[in-house]
Amino acid sequence: MIEDLFDLEQVTSQKSVIHSLDARVKIIVCCAAIVGLVAVPYSLIVYEVAAILFGLFLVLWALSRLSPMVYFRRLLLALPFGFMLCGFQIFFKNRYYTEYHPIIELPFGVTIFSESVEFATILLIKFLVCYSFIVLLSSTSSLQDLLEAAGRLKVPPELILALGMMIRYLFVFGIIYRRVTDALKTRLFDPFDHRLPYRYRILNMGYMMGSMFIRSLEQGERTYASMLCRGYGRDSYIYIRNKPLLSADIVFLGICLLIIILAPLICWFDPIQMFCFLPR
Known part of the structure; x- marks a missing residue:
């Protein structure tokens, strides 16, 4: 893993639409996607919101012209931690459920509940989607660009x-x-x-x-x-140094933020039902 450190920024020097964007735009989009998904309550609606945001990630990754192997290699570095964090959740009750239905009885009084498995699955999905946006950010922006962008964002x-x-x-x-x-x-x-x-x-x-x-x-x-x-x-x-945002960066930022904001709203409020209850 340490040997791969020297190849960390090789993919950031490629040419694509995503690589040419201002690093501030990519930081804001990444943070907005993470906050937007984490803010969704622990319910089955997370699957729909995560599917929309992961679809946005796939579009951005395709525009970056990076190999899928880059994504999978970096995903494998954090996947063991994610599985370990989410795997332990199936053995405990959490405050998001009031009723629990056991599915497996293990020795030493350990019980696996279906609600705990559902919570662990939701937590794992949130982890994978959020980490995917972090991989996109680190794969298309150099470390120096990220530091300068953070300074321009008043960090x-x-x-x-x-x-x-x-x-x-x-x-x-x-x-x-x-x-x-x-x-x-x-x-x-x-x-x-x-x-x-x-x-x-x-x-x-x-x-x-x-x-x-x-x-x-x-x-x-x-x-x-x-x-x-x-x-x-x-x-x-x-x-x-000061660097103004280009019009293309502003348009890209607006489109991505619009998708990220509308994704949980569309999944939470069914537009068909909303249309049926509108006054005529």
Whole structure:
């Protein structure tokens, strides 16, 4: 996973309609889709709203001209956490239901209820759709563009500076990790080699983690010293130039926000029934 860090922004340099949009537009659309879906109450209406928003995501992904493998590879990184978070919900009752119907009786007094399974399914669907928009945002906007867009959206400069330093140091940590692993390979050490004793592999992996921690700490001190030499201080912030939104960006933002706002409203209020009860 750390090896894929250096290929993180390769897909952001491609040319497409979505790539050429202002990063502020993509951030607003992503946040609006997440808030719009999370705000929907835990009921069966979530399936319909999620289907509409996921259809919007598929259209935007098709316009970005990115391979589906990019999406699935990044989805697999977070999918275990999502399954673990949602999987535990089937064993507990929650406050969104008043009646519970058991479907499976397990040993040690553990009972799985149909309402708990329904809640876990709704939670998983929300997670998948929200994370899909995050993947779209990170796959079509570089990290520097996202930082500058956050600054133009009036995010506190202290937070932007901290995020910028974290992102830059993340790649430094990746370089240190590559050096340590290359040193182990030159010594013909493979932590997944079952011919080596398990205790020996664990011991050397502990040495490797300790070495990475010490090297990262030393690199952090050197980086901070070099920043002080270049005039870094408590009032140092990332320079962000003004950039007006184009008319195409505004139109795209308006269309996406309209779809995101109307999706839960259409699913919640059936337009056919509303038309039948209108006064004639």
